[in-house]
Every structure is written in C-alpha cells, then in structure tokens.
Amino acid sequence: MSLGEFDLIARYFDRPVRRAALGIGDDCALLTPLPGMQLAVSCDMLVEGRHFLSTVDPERLGHKALAVNLSDLAACGAEPLAFTLALALPRADEAFLAGFSRGLLALADASGCELIGGDTTRGPLNICISVFGQIPVPVKGTGALLRSGARPGDDLYVSGTLGDARLALEVFRGTVSLDGTSLDAVRQAMELPQPRLALGMALRGMASSAIDVSDGLLGDLAHVLRRSGVGAVLEVDTLPLSDVMRAQPLSLQRLCALSGGDDYELLFTAPAERAAAVAAAGAAAGVAVTRIGRITEHLDAGDAQLQLIDAQGRVVIHQAPCFDHFKT
Amino acid sequence: MSLGEFDLIARYFDRPVRRAALGIGDDCALLTPLPGMQLAVSCDMLVEGRHFLSTVDPERLGHKALAVNLSDLAACGAEPLAFTLALALPRADEAFLAGFSRGLLALADASGCELIGGDTTRGPLNICISVFGQIPVPVKGTGALLRSGARPGDDLYVSGTLGDARLALEVFRGTVSLDGTSLDAVRQAMELPQPRLALGMALRGMASSAIDVSDGLLGDLAHVLRRSGVGAVLEVDTLPLSDVMRAQPLSLQRLCALSGGDDYELLFTAPAERAAAVAAAGAAAGVAVTRIGRITEHLDAGDAQLQLIDAQGRVVIHQAPCFDHFKT
Numbered sequence: 111m112s113l114g115e116f117d118l119i120a121r122y123f124d125r126p127v128r129r130a131a132l133g134i135g136d137d138c139a140l141l142t143p144l145p146g147m148q149l150a151v152s153c154d155m156l157v158e159g160r161h162f163l164s165t166v167d168p169e170r171l172g173h174k175a176l177a178v179n180l181s182d183l184a185a186c187g188a189e190p191l192a193f194t195l196a197l198a199l200p201r202a203d204e205a206f207l208a209g210f211s212r213g214l215l216a217l218a219d220a221s222g223c224e225l226i227g228g229d230t231t232r233g234p235l236n237i238c239i240s241v242f243g244q245i246p247v248p249v250k251g252t253g254a255l256l257r258s259g260a261r262p263g264d265d266l267y268v269s270g271t272l273g274d275a276r277l278a279l280e281v282f283r284g285t286v287s288l289d290g291t292s293l294d295a296v297r298q299a300m301e302l303p304q305p306r307l308a309l310g311m312a313l314r315g316m317a318s319s320a321i322d323v324s325d326g327l328l329g330d331l332a333h334v335l336r337r338s339g340v341g342a343v344l345e346v347d348t349l350p351l352s353d354v355m356r357a358q359p360l361s362l363q364r365l366c367a368l369s370g371g372d373d374y375e376l377l378f379t380a381p382a383e384r385a386a387a388v389a390a391a392g393a394a395a396g397v398a399v400t401r402i403g404r405i406t407e408h409l410d411a412g413d414a415q416l417q418l419i420d421a422q423g424r425v426v427i428h429q430a431p432c433f434d435h436f437k438t
Numbered sequence: 439m440s441l442g443e444f445d446l447i448a449r450y451f452d453r454p455v456r457r458a459a460l461g462i463g464d465d466c467a468l469l470t471p472l473p474g475m476q477l478a479v480s481c482d483m484l485v486e487g488r489h490f491l492s493t494v495d496p497e498r499l500g501h502k503a504l505a506v507n508l509s510d511l512a513a514c515g516a517e518p519l520a521f522t523l524a525l526a527l528p529r530a531d532e533a534f535l536a537g538f539s540r541g542l543l544a545l546a547d548a549s550g551c552e553l554i555g556g557d558t559t560r561g562p563l564n565i566c567i568s569v570f571g572q573i574p575v576p577v578k579g580t581g582a583l584l585r586s587g588a589r590p591g592d593d594l595y596v597s598g599t600l601g602d603a604r605l606a607l608e609v610f611r612g613t614v615s616l617d618g619t620s621l622d623a624v625r626q627a628m629e630l631p632q633p634r635l636a637l638g639m640a641l642r643g644m645a646s647s648a649i650d651v652s653d654g655l656l657g658d659l660a661h662v663l664r665r666s667g668v669g670a671v672l673e674v675d676t677l678p679l680s681d682v683m684r685a686q687p688l689s690l691q692r693l694c695a696l697s698g699g700d701d702y703e704l705l706f707t708a709p710a711e712r713a714a715a716v717a718a719a720g721a722a723a724g725v726a727v728t729r730i731g732r733i734t735e736h737l738d739a740g741d742a743q744l745q746l747i748d749a750q751g752r753v754v755i756h757q758a759p760c761f762d763h764f765k766t
Contacts, residue, residue, distance in 0.1 A: 131476060135665070136585050137513035137649060138478035142575065143471040148459060150466035151554065153568060155524035157561030185465035196483035196566045226479065229566075233485030238524045238557075238566035240481060247470065257464050321465060337463070 113202040115230055122211040123195065123225060130192050130226045139226035141192060147244040149191075150254060152182035158235040162301075163282060168206045170301040171237075172213030177303045178324065179241040180221055181374040184310035185322040187255040188243030190223035198233035221307060245314070255313060255320035255378065260338035264318050264379040266403040267388060269306050271350045272327055273363065274299035276370030286362065292354045299352075303374035309399070312391035313378060320378035326369040328416065328428070330377055335415045344403040346428075347421035368418075368428055379405055441530040443558055450539040451523065451553060458520050458554045467554035469520060475572040477519075478582060480510035486563040490629075491610060496534045498629040499565075500541030505631045506652065507569040508549055509702040512638035513650040515583040516571030518551035526561035549635060573642070583641060583648035583706065588666035592646050592707040594731040595716060597634050599680045600655055601691065602627035604698025614690065620682040627680075631702035637727070640719035641706060648706035654697040656744065656756070658705055663743045672731040674756075675749035696746075696756055707733055 113121070119134065127133035132140035143149055156175050158164055176193065183190055195214070199206070218225060223241065245253045278300040280286040281293055288296065306322075313320060319338055321330050327349075335342055349367045356363070380388050385401070392399030409415055418426040441449075447462065455461035460468035471477055484503050486492055504521065511518055523542070527534070546553060551569065573581045606628040608614040609621055616624065634650075641648060647666055651658050655677075663670055677695045684691070708716050713729070720727030737743055746754040
C-alpha cells in the first residue's frame with residue numbers, strides 16, 4: 111500500500127470550495143454565516159454491518175452516507191451549505207475510495223453542499239459525517255422545523271413511500287423473495303435514499319413539526335408526540351406504499367411501513383387549514399405527500415400516545431419495536 | 439444489556455445548552471452566529487489501538503477526545519463554542535460511559551464548549567467529534583491563524599514541551615523504562631493534553647502562521663512550509679523538553695521531540711519585531727513559548743525545505759518519518 115493519508119485526501123476529497131471561506135488543508139475550515147441566518151448542525155455515523163452491508167457498491171455507500179445527514183437538514187427545513195467527513199478505513203483501498211468519493215461528491219454537488227474538512231485514519235470501516243445548513247431566522251423564535259410543534263387537530267403527513275428499504279433488507283436476510291426487477295427497485299430505496307431537501311425548505315412556516323423517518327415510522331412519530339406533548343391517530347391503510355410493497359402480504363406491508371427504518375422520508379404535521387398549501391409544497395418539490403392521520407390531545411395514558419386504526423376504523427395492534435442500536 | 443440508545447444519551451450526554459439556540463434532541467442542533475464572526479470547524483476521529491490504548495482510563499479518554507479537537511481551534515485562534523459527538527460502542531457499558539462523559543464534559547465546561555448533538559451506534563469503539571469555534575472577521579481577509587502565512591525572516595516558536603507523549607508510548611511499547619513518577623508525568627502528557635486555546639486567541643493578529651503539533655514537529659512544520667512556500671532552519675538544541683525527557687539519551691530526545699506526535703502544542707511563526715508581544719502572549723496565557731528557529735526563503739530544492747542545526751551550528755541528520763495513518 112503506497113497511498114498515504116495526505117495523498118488520499120488530495121486525490122479523492124480535496125476540491126476548491128465556493129461557499130466556505132476556507133476548505134480542506136488547514137487546522138479548521140471556515141464558514142462565514144450570512145446575517146440573519148441560523149446554522150443547523152447534524153451528525154451521523156455509519157458502521158459496516160449495522161448501517162450498510164459489506165457488499166454495498168461503494169458509490170452508493172458514498173451517496174447514502176451524505177444522504178442520511180442531508181435528511182436531517184431537510185427535517186429542519188435547512189438549506190445545505192457544507193459538510194465534514196471522518197473516515198476510518200481498514201486500508202487505503204483505491205477502488206473503494208474512487209467509488210465512495212464519486213457517489214459522495216455527486217450528491218454533494220447536486221445538493222449545493224461542499225466538503226470542507228474532515229479526518230482519515232486506519233480502523234474498522236466507519237463513516238462519520240457532520241453537515242451544516244442555514245435557516246432564515248424570523249424576528250421571533252426559530253425558522254427551523256422542530257419535533258416539538260405538533261398541536262391537537264393538526265394533520266399528520268409523510269412524504270414518498272414507506273418500507274421499501276426494510277423490504278430490501280428482508281430479502282438480503284433471506285426472509286422474503288422478490289423477482290429481479292422488484293428487488294432492484296427496493297434495493298434502490300435502501301441504497302440511494304433521496305433527502306427531501308426541497309420539501310423541507312418549502313414547509314418552513316407551514317409545518318408545525320417535522321422529523322425524518324430513519325428508525326421506523328412509529329419510533330420517529332413517538333419522538334414527535336413526546337416532544338410535542340400530544341397524541342395521534344394513525345390511519346394505517348392510508349400509508350403510502352410502492353407497487354412492489356402492495357404486492358406483499360398485509361402483515362409484511364405493515365411491518366415494513368410502520369417499523370421498517372431507513373426510509374428518509376419526512377414525517378410532519380400542519381394545521382388542517384394549511385392542507386392546500388401542503389399539497390402545493392409537495393407538488394413544487396416534486397414529492398408525493400400523503401395525509402396519514404391526525405394529532406390529538408395528550409392522552410394521559412403513559413407511553414401509549416398513539417392509536418392505529420384501519421380503513422374501517424378498527425384498532426390495529428402492531429407490536430414490532432422501533433430500531434434501537436443498543437437493543438437490536 | 440438494558441440501557442437503550444435514547445436512555446444512554448439522556449443519562450450521560452443530554453444537558454441544557456446556554457450558548458446554542460438548540461441542543462440535543464431534534465434532527466439538528468441550531469447555532470446563531472454572532473454578527474462579524476466567522477465559524478471555525480474541525481473534526482477528528484479516534485480509533486482504539488491507533489489513537490489510544492484499550493487500557494486507557496475512560497475519563498482521560500473523554501478529555502483527550504475533545505482536547506485534540508479543541509487543539510485545532512487553538513491553532514486557528516478560535517474561541518470554542520460547541521461540539522458534536524458521534525460514538526460507536528461495542529456495547530452500552532455504563533462504567534465506560536460514566537467515566538468517558540465525565541472527562542469529556544469537564545473539559546467542555548472548562549473550555550466554554552457545549553455538546554449540542556451527535557449520534558450513538560453499536561460498533562467497534564470509535565469516537566468522532568466535530569468542534570465549532572468563532573473568530574472575529576477583520577475588515578479584510580480572515581482573522582484565523584492559517585498555515586499559509588509564514589514569511590522569510592519570521593521567528594519559529596513552539597508552546598509547552600515536546601515529545602513526552604511519544605516517550606510514554608515507547609514505555610508502553612516496552613522500548614524504554616521509566617520510574618513510576620516519571621512515567622506518571624509523561625503519561626499525563628499523552629492522556630491529558632491541554633489545548634492551547636488562550637494562547638491561540640492571544641496570537642490573533644500577531645502570529646503569521648500556526649498549526650498544532652499532532653503528527654510530530656517535523657511533519658507539522660512541513661505542512662506550514664509547503665502551504666507558505668518557505669523554508670526553515672530549526673535549532674534542535676533549543677527544543678523545549680521536560681525534565682523527564684532531558685534525562686533520556688540524546689537520540690531518544692530527538693526522536694520524541696522531532697517525530698513524536700500527540701503533543702498538541704502550538705507551532706507558530708511571527709515577525710521578529712513581534713518577539714516581545716509573543717513573549718507577553720505566552721505569559722498572559724500561562725504557557726511557555728520557546729523560539730526554536732527561523733523561516734527562510736523557499737530553497738528551490740524539492741521537498742527538503744527544512745534544515746536542522748545544533749547549538750554549534752552543525753547540520754543534524756534526522757530521518758524518522760512523521761506520522762501517516764496509512765503508512766505506519
């Protein structure tokens with residue numbers, strides 16, 4: 111292995127910055143925030159075998175590593191600015207680095223989010239990205255979409271479709287079989303998630319709360335309910351599903367859509383009178399937006415703040431746990 | 439193991455923020471930069487077995503993980519504001535987490551740098567911190583200390599003492615023996631580095647360039663020379679050494695001080711006429727500052743931009759390589 115740490119950075123990652131005041135190559139990168147803008151910061155770490163399979167195409171892995179971070183910016187309504195990349199690699203594998211950096215930087219370019227710094231070291235494969243975005247600050251409060259703003263009577267929405275990433279994972283686990291075309295479709299959902307940045311920005315001042323669906327719909331909805339101090343009724347038969355998913359047994363549909371994880375869709379709430387504006391925001395962003403329930407008063411019933419009902423109004427029992435890195 | 443991901447964060451890491459607009463618990467943290475301030479960003483990843491020994495006291499590891507990041511802010515002259523922590527753990531070990539968070543947050547408090555977000559996952563032990571600081575922006579250019587500003591005729595300085603961390607490492611490697619008191623002293627240098635934040639801020643507008651010594655003095659000096667397009671003469675007998683180091687053979691002193699790594703001292707340059715101001719800055723920051731050489735014209739001699747001389751003016755040959763994560 112002849113490629114050194116500094117050559118590796120220069121060859122695959124060091125590119126001129128356009129928005130940052132200083133990029134890769136010094137002790138720190140420098141950002142000059144615009145007046146009236148708040149800085150949104152998020153950070154995600156991806157570990158081989160937990161967040162991605164060792165067989166994943168490095169280009170898709172590069173895309174996904176940045177996408178899951180951009181999805182957090184989307185959930186806050188932030189406009190992407192820049193990111194840092196820390197990378198632990200078992201060895202300086204040029205084929206991996208070429209593919210990984212290609213996928214990573216293609217999404218960075220498409221999102222207006224530039225790589226400004228980071229770290230590389232030898233170690234078990236680990237990808238840690240911190241992402242920075244900006245949000246206009248209104249005269250009062252914050253312009254960011256938060257988890258804490260859902261109010262009784264609000265409608266509950268989700269973008270895109272749910273559960274395909276989990277369906278793909280079940281195929282790789284050997285519990286489900288799909289034909290090649292169907293597998294390609296759900297594998298794309300798992301490996302090439304599309305952060306809903308345009309939708310998040312369009313929902314500023316319109317959505318009362320938002321979160322991105324990363325641990326599974328029910329788990330992420332529970333965060334919103336707890337932070338907002340409210341309950342919710344979720345209409346499970348309205349959940350948006352892909353054609354591949356609709357061809358699966360109902361129990362598998364519900365497992366994947368409710369508890370799947372890795373969706374990177376936006377789950378958000380808005381007052382009922384904003385329904386037309388929400389639909390317009392989805393159309394403008396080119397993303398399907400589906401109403402899947404409504405927010406209720408806090409039920410004073412312990413942790414059970416969520417009721418699931420089907421199209422006939424019957425209560426649905428669903429017990430698959432949401433994802434927890436230290437319990438699963 | 440009963441401690442879940444969200445309990446773990448709540449118990450050990452989630453504390454109220456004072457400076458940030460929003461801390462842990464939403465999709466993003468929010469910072470509101472002050473007008474006229476540039477944001478400095480740096481990121482370091484620490485891997486067990488490469489950056490720390492598996493036997494290290496978790497409290498010291500928590501300190502060091504943040505200290506090496508704060509050292510990058512110090513090298514830019516930035517004032518610490520906030521940081522994110524991404525942590526991969528083989529298991530939710532409460533004894534480790536209690537010690538690690540205690541050391542981490544004690545240094546955070548002492549530095550005015552608050553934890554605003556992050557990520558936890560299961561995986562081989564990996565600690566990735568991104569740190570954010572602020573630097574006043576002058577009317578023209580940047581207020582940050584950069585690697586690129588050294589000019590011929592400038593004096594070359596280093597803070598503190600050099601090489602003790604490497605000496606401790608050699609003891610753990612079994613190549614050197616020290617008595618208990620001496621080992622405690624150098625082990626403290628290795629495990630509890632002190633980021634030179636006050637000195638870095640005091641050097642704004644005074645130092646022409648700066649870098650923190652993390653990969654070894656010669657390696658880090660080479661970055662400054664290359665970025666600045668200059669050469670240097672380093673007077674090796676002026677290198678500041680601890681009493682423990684002075685008791686070692688000269689060859690070991692030079693190995694540790696010139697190529698040691700993990701020093702986290704500031705290496706910086708300043709015009710000769712600022713010598714009194716530099717001394718005053720060191721005194722005000724409570725840190726020894728030693729002149730160790732001078733910057734020369736770029737030598738047009740390939741990579742060999744650095745001449746080492748001893749107290750008699752004789753050229754010193756030193757060939758130990760600087761640290762490279764993919765070559766060592």
